[in-house]
Amino acid sequence: MDKSRFENEHASFWIEGGVVYFVYKANSVVNLEAAKQIVADRIKFQREINYPVYCDIRGMKSADKDARNYLAKEGSSYTKGVAVMVDSPMSKIIGNIYLGLNKPTTPTRLFTDKNEAVEFLKQFV
Template sequence: MDKSRFENEYASFWIEAGIVYFVYKPNSVVSLEAARKIVEDRIKFQKQQDFPIYCDIRGMKSADKEARNYLAKEGSSYARAVAVVVDSPMSKIIGNIYLGLNKPITPSRLFTDEKDAVEYLKQFATQYT
């Protein structure tokens, strides 16, 4: 397995230019149990180091309230900042609920443009070798 990339049943992640890219797989349904697995795998992958997180939720079909709460709080562990990337009306709704109601504890913003999301995260990135 390539150590610079990790995949579980919900998402793929990799590190590029000091940013963790986290992309949900198509039609992902995120329950509290799934959220716990996602966060646990991401933190292990990051080796418990802080990174800005590019979180592409365009593949997410749904996330229940408990999962969103978990991702907003515990999911912010080892995250300097989070850029949530959306496109469809459904992903925008999920993203806005997450940011507005669940109130993540790290700086977090919603983006429809991937380049804007990366630019936002660059200010939080540290180059890792």
């Protein structure tokens, strides 16, 4: 596994400035199986070290209820804080459902501006 960058069928990850950048690929459809793979790959990529995570869900087309629940709980493993990047009405809906119903276990906020998201994460580096 490349230490500086990793990619699976759903997303790409890399570490920059002490932050894990996690970007969903265009039109990603996330079910429970995909969510488990995504989280396992991210944790393995991070070598089980806690990091703040920049999570760009703008490419995510949908995530079912089981996937959202899994991502909110187990998906928060090895994270110090999470900035969720949104832009479209659909990604904002997915992000708000995630925050409101699934209640992530680490500090998590939605952003539409990358610089603001990175500033939020700097407090956790």
